[in-house]
Amino acid sequence: MTTKPILVALDYDNKNHALQLIEKLDPNMCRLKVGKEMFTLFGPQLVKDIHDRGFDLFLDLKFHDIPNTVAKAVAAAAELGVWMTNVHASGGLAMMEAAKKALLPYGDNAPMLIAVTVLTSMSDDDLKLLGINVPAFEHVQRLAKLTQQAGLDGVVCSAQEATALKSLLGKDFKLVTPGIRPVGSDAGDQHRVMTPPQAIAAGSDYLVIGRPITKAADPLAALQAIHQSLA
Numbered sequence: 001m002t003t004k005p006i007l008v009a010l011d012y013d014n015k016n017h018a019l020q021l022i023e024k025l026d027p028n029m030c031r032l033k034v035g036k037e038m039f040t041l042f043g044p045q046l047v048k049d050i051h052d053r054g055f056d057l058f059l060d061l062k063f064h065d066i067p068n069t070v071a072k073a074v075a076a077a078a079e080l081g082v083w084m085t086n087v088h089a090s091g092g093l094a095m096m097e098a099a100k101k102a103l104l105p106y107g108d109n110a111p112m113l114i115a116v117t118v119l120t121s122m123s124d125d126d127l128k129l130l131g132i133n134v135p136a137f138e139h140v141q142r143l144a145k146l147t148q149q150a151g152l153d154g155v156v157c158s159a160q161e162a163t164a165l166k167s168l169l170g171k172d173f174k175l176v177t178p179g180i181r182p183v184g185s186d187a188g189d190q191h192r193v194m195t196p197p198q199a200i201a202a203g204s205d206y207l208v209i210g211r212p213i214t215k216a217a218d219p220l221a222a223l224q225a226i227h228q229s230l231a
């Protein structure tokens with residue numbers, strides 16, 4: 001199992017609430033993820049605040065645009081010193097290659113760069129509405145192969161696809177899996193879900209977990225329970 005596989009998704013509209021949770025967490029126990037909501041509200045200062053507290057940060061902005069624009073955005077993420085950032089694989093091969101190339105000047109300090117395959121909130125029926133008439137796992141495999149061809153470090157997928165992707169793309173290609181739900185927690189808008197131990201057993205490298213921790217009555221206890229379940 002990867003060291004520190006838990007990435008806590010900080011989806012808050014109030015910076016103090018996020019910082020109150022962070023103050024209770026230990027950077028040796030988890031990494032943090034900031035997405036579109038918090039980055040739009042609080043910007044690069046939030047990234048600095050999190051780094052000042054000793055945490056690795058996944059900047060989850062899922063860039064999807066023309067290659068030149070995405071390359072510049074990924075370089076801007078590298079300037080912030082984040083640990084990991086991402087693009088949408090459906091932006092295509094040229095876009096992903098441009099993103100990867102933009103990180104070359106950063107050498108060993110470049111963030112890990114991964115691509116979102118099919119959002120974990122989407123089902124086969126959602127894909128059909130987009131004219132994609134194959135099961136989600138098949139579309140995920142196609143986009144993950146393209147991501148590897150572009151030279152990226154891994155993909156965002158559901159843990160349900162992890163075993164197949166590890167055997168298709170090798171153990172070093174990182175699998176970052178949201179849609180993680182401990183037994184008894186509400187799936188909410190997530191469709192392709194797994195429990196934390198199931199996800200690790202299936203081959204996930206990193207588990208993205210938001211509401212089961214952040215909306216719990218005691219978020220620290222919820223994180224500790226997940227941590228224990230993986231021990």
Ligand SMILES: O=c1ccn([C@@H]2O[C@H](COP(=O)(O)O)[C@@H](O)[C@H]2O)c(=O)[nH]1
Nearest residue numbers: 009035118119120178179208209210211
């Ligand atoms: O396919 C994806 C890609 C990203 N996410 C993000 O992960 C977290 C999940 O939060 P939960 O509260 O545990 O559902 C959230 O920030 C999403 O933007 C994803 O869920 N699925």
